[in-house]
Amino acid sequence: MPNDYYELLGIAKGASEDEIKKAYRKLAVKYHPDKNPGDKAAEEKFKEVSHAYETLSSPEKRKKYDQFGENAFQYSETGGAGFGGFHDPFDIFQDFFGGNFGDVFENMSGFGGRGRNRPHRGHDLEYSLKLDFIEAVKGVEKKIKIRKYDLCSACDGIGAKKGTGKTTCSVCGGKGQVTQSSGFFSIARTCNSCGGAGEMIKDPCTECGGMGRKEVSKKLTITVPAGVDTGTRLRIPNEGEAGIYGGPYGDMYISMSVKEHNIFTRRGYDLLYVALVSFTQLVFGDEIKIPGIEEDLNMTVPAGTQTGQVFRLRGKGIKRLRGRGKGDQLVKVEVVVPTDLNARQKAILKEFEKSTGKEPIKNNKKFFNKIKRVFK
Numbered sequence: 001m002p003n004d005y006y007e008l009l010g011i012a013k014g015a016s017e018d019e020i021k022k023a024y025r026k027l028a029v030k031y032h033p034d035k036n037p038g039d040k041a042a043e044e045k046f047k048e049v050s051h052a053y054e055t056l057s058s059p060e061k062r063k064k065y066d067q068f069g070e071n072a073f074q075y076s077e078t079g080g081a082g083f084g085g086f087h088d089p090f091d092i093f094q095d096f097f098g099g100n101f102g103d104v105f106e107n108m109s110g111f112g113g114r115g116r117n118r119p120h121r122g123h124d125l126e127y128s129l130k131l132d133f134i135e136a137v138k139g140v141e142k143k144i145k146i147r148k149y150d151l152c153s154a155c156d157g158i159g160a161k162k163g164t165g166k167t168t169c170s171v172c173g174g175k176g177q178v179t180q181s182s183g184f185f186s187i188a189r190t191c192n193s194c195g196g197a198g199e200m201i202k203d204p205c206t207e208c209g210g211m212g213r214k215e216v217s218k219k220l221t222i223t224v225p226a227g228v229d230t231g232t233r234l235r236i237p238n239e240g241e242a243g244i245y246g247g248p249y250g251d252m253y254i255s256m257s258v259k260e261h262n263i264f265t266r267r268g269y270d271l272l273y274v275a276l277v278s279f280t281q282l283v284f285g286d287e288i289k290i291p292g293i294e295e296d297l298n299m300t301v302p303a304g305t306q307t308g309q310v311f312r313l314r315g316k317g318i319k320r321l322r323g324r325g326k327g328d329q330l331v332k333v334e335v336v337v338p339t340d341l342n343a344r345q346k347a348i349l350k351e352f353e354k355s356t357g358k359e360p361i362k363n364n365k366k367f368f369n370k371i372k373r374v375f376k
Contacts, residue, residue, distance in 0.1 A: 005052035005065065013066075017057065024053035119197075122149065122213075122241035122250035129254050131224065133261035137271075137293055137318050139226035146220065149213045149241040155205035159212040159245060164203045169194035197245060213242040222254055227269065227321035232256040263291065269318045269327030276336045277301060290331055292316055299331055307335040 006013050009023040027049040029035070036042035055061045125148055131140070151157035160166060168174040172191035176198040179188050190196040204210030220239065228234075233255050240250025265272040275290050285303035289296050297316060310332045317327030341349070 005056055008048060008052045009056070015056075020053065020056050024049060024057075028053075119247035120244040121247045122243040124250040124253060125240045126253045126255060128257060129222065129224070130257045130259070131228070132259055133264065133266075134293075135224065136228050136256065136258040137226065137266075139228075139319075140224050142222045142224060144220050144222055145217065147215060147217050150216045150218060151242045152205060152208035152212055152214050154207035155212065157212040157242065157246060159205055159208065159210040160201045161203040161205055164201075166199040166201055169198055169200050172198060174198040211244055212246055213244065220252075224254075224256075225321060226319040228256045228258070229266065230256060230258045232321070266318065267330070269320050270330055271317045271327065272330045272332065274332045274334055275299075277333050279335055279337075282307065282333070282335055292329060293318070297329070301333060305333060307333065309333055 006015065009015075009020065009027065011019055011023045015023070028046065031042045031046040031049065033039075033043050033046060055065050125146065127144060127146060129142060129144065131142075152159075155162065158165065169176075169191060171193035172178050176191055176194065176196040177188045178191050191198075194200050201210050205212075208214045220236075222234075222236070224234070233253055236252040236254065238249040239252035242249055263273060271293065273290055275288060277286070277288065281288070281301055282305045283303065285305070286301050288299055288301055290299055291297075292313075293316070297313060299311060299313065301311075310330055313329040313331065315326050316329035319326050338345075
């Protein structure tokens with residue numbers, strides 16, 4: 001080994017750490033045993049530059065070497081210097097194999113096969129669907145129009161011109177990977193020739209450029225089940241975009257947005273309706289007819305019912321989306337206070353009030369709040 005490590009690496013004595021590193025990488029690539037199989041001289045040279053780099057890349061060792069020379073250290077012919085002094089052990093492999101070293105390890109045996117031309121699943125699509133209240137409650141069929149990537153009709157999704165097809169890649173033999181060995185490493189990389197697909201298209205389809213799909217306009221019929229509500233999201237399998245290079249379809253998701261109704265209010269799967277009745281109907285009771293989802297319904301208002309009271313009609317509500325049966329219809333009765341009484345009617349009411357023997361209700365906030373709610 002030459003007495004001067006700086007001379008061995010081809011650098012000046014005052015070289016910076018980066019200069020030492022660059023000089024070493026250049027020589028290590030040149031004399032690496034895997035690039036010079038069976039060349040003992042190159043192997044020996046590799047050991048020498050590695051030992052020199054190990055010494056000069058360490059501030060403490062470099063200081064001792066500058067003071068005492070190579071005798072400051074005991075060098076082992078068994079390769080003790082080896083790769084121990086590398087500040088970045090991947091630098092040498094990056095220069096040796098080329099490209100991004102992280103990509104090399106990503107494609108090592110057992111983890112490879114993610115080449116750019118391998119089949120990829122198509123993207124999922126989402127469509128916002130607006131529904132009327134009754135459509136959401138009862139269910140409906142809707143026709144929609146979308147633009148998406150679908151299989152190319154010119155090549156039937158193969159990606160090759162009609163009458164041609166794919167051939168096995170001659171470089172990787174259809175594996176999609178090529179293997180390189182470097183000492184104790186065995187590294188599998190995506191085949192650059194076929195992009196990892198293992199197959200080649202010599203004559204790509206001119207319509208889709210060999211991808212096997214292209215953008216089209218498509219009409220779909222969506223079956224909306226009864227019981228959906230704003231925020232309901234339906235999944236339609238395989239109605240998303242077609243995959244690339246023969247990959248499977250994605251899915252379609254339909255997001256629901258439901259308009260409010262003018263007389264019905266939804267509470268989960270229950271349906272609320274406010275029935276306006278007269279004072280006498282509450283006092284004497286009555287049979288009233290109210291609107292329902294499927295048909296008009298008859299309901300008994302018992303005598304003495306108070307304004308604001310809620311009645312429940314079992315099973316007359318909204319069909320449950322993921323279950324059996326239906327919710328209930330809730331009927332809230334509110335009294336309608338007459339505003340156009342004639343003199344005789346007013347007199348009758350005054351006489352009625354006196355006959356009860358009770359004082360008129362004065363400053364009763366609860367009573368007046370009930371009255372206000374009727375006219376909101």
